[in-house]
Amino acid sequence: MPKAKISPDIRKGAEALATLAAEGTTLCNLWPTLGLWEVEKADGRRYIIDPGEGTCTCPAGKHNHTCKHLRAVWLLEKVLG
Numbered sequence: 001m002p003k004a005k006i007s008p009d010i011r012k013g014a015e016a017l018a019t020l021a022a023e024g025t026t027l028c029n030l031w032p033t034l035g036l037w038e039v040e041k042a043d044g045r046r047y048i049i050d051p052g053e054g055t056c057t058c059p060a061g062k063h064n065h066t067c068k069h070l071r072a073v074w075l076l077e078k079v080l081g
């Protein structure tokens, strides 16, 4: 079996996706032409993610933290190409 190296970015993205799935959060490629994504949490709160700018409107993202939403979207864009 060939071994594949998993980069830290991919690992963090996968962890973020697993966390979001466990929380019941959904991700939506909201406006593909603008490159924006939306997450909706189980409690109905929504945040907008701009992976190109590296921003997210969630509380962590507003403080310029690289939040799990951003990591998850970066991975999805890499996978979906």
Ligand SMILES: [Zn+2]
Binding pocket: 047, 056, 057, 058, 059, 060, 061, 067, 068, 069, 070
């Ligand atoms: Zn966020």
